[in-house]
Amino acid sequence: MRRAPSLLQTALFAPAPRVLAEDAEGGVVYRPAVVDEVTQRRWFQTLREAVRWQAQRRPMYDRVVDVPRLTASFWLDDPKLPDALAEAATAVRAAVGAPFNAVGLNFYRDGRDSVAPHRDKLHMLVPGQPIAVLSLGSPRRMTLRRMERGARVDFVDLEPGSLFVMSHASQFVYEHGIPKTDEPVGPRISCAFRVRPRGEH
Ligand SMILES: O=C(O)CCC(=O)C(=O)O
Numbered sequence: 090m091r092r093a094p095s096l097l098q099t100a101l102f103a104p105a106p107r108v109l110a111e112d113a114e115g116g117v118v119y120r121p122a123v124v125d126e127v128t129q130r131r132w133f134q135t136l137r138e139a140v141r142w143q144a145q146r147r148p149m150y151d152r153v154v155d156v157p158r159l160t161a162s163f164w165l166d167d168p169k170l171p172d173a174l175a176e177a178a179t180a181v182r183a184a185v186g187a188p189f190n191a192v193g194l195n196f197y198r199d200g201r202d203s204v205a206p207h208r209d210k211l212h213m214l215v216p217g218q219p220i221a222v223l224s225l226g227s228p229r230r231m232t233l234r235r236m237e238r239g240a241r242v243d244f245v246d247l248e249p250g251s252l253f254v255m256s257h258a259s260q261f262v263y264e265h266g267i268p269k270t271d272e273p274v275g276p277r278i279s280c281a282f283r284v285r286p287r288g289e290h
Pocket residue numbers: 193195204209222231247265266267279281
């Protein structure tokens with residue numbers, strides 16, 4: 090298939106976005122094919138090798154458990170920011186129009202890696218600014234659910250090169266997660282771009 094020559098595919102080539110939730114700050118929107126296939130693959134491969142991935146452990150009730158994925162984080166003005174992330178930040182800022190200054194990375198090695206349903210930590214976000222999750226590598230399913238009794242679980246399969254954009258306001262109302270799966274899935278890296286208050290990391 091012919092690809093658009095720029096990093097950001099033009100509106101003419103990009104498939105339609107899908108709105109999962111609406112609110113006064115842009116809601117929750119899935120935007121497929123924001124980055125072309127060759128570029129997303131190059132970013133995936135370089136980040137997989139260049140990033141110092143951390144295996145974290147966290148207290149859970151009376152035990153300490155492994156966080157079921159590898160993680161890393163950067164301020165976007167870090168002189169040690171990998172080139173691929175600097176390029177990705179430029180593309181995501183342009184696509185979303187928000188002054189992202191930080192990125193949190195997740196590396197899901199296979200279907201056993203996951204992130205439990207959660208909302209992003211509000212004290213680490215500047216009010217009114219969105220979170221944009223760039224997907225690289227293999228697709229994984231994202232779940233979205235209103236935090237109220239009986240709410241149904243919605244989902245979207247996050248394709249490589251896509252953005253999943255959540256408003257700040259949505260973090261009060263919805264929780265999101267990447268469930269484990271028995272399906273044979275390949276490795277995936279997500280880059281969650283945020284606007285963070287300075288002094289937090
Ligand atoms: O990997 C993803 O798509 C989601 C990551 C996430 O929710 C987070 O880092 O807070």
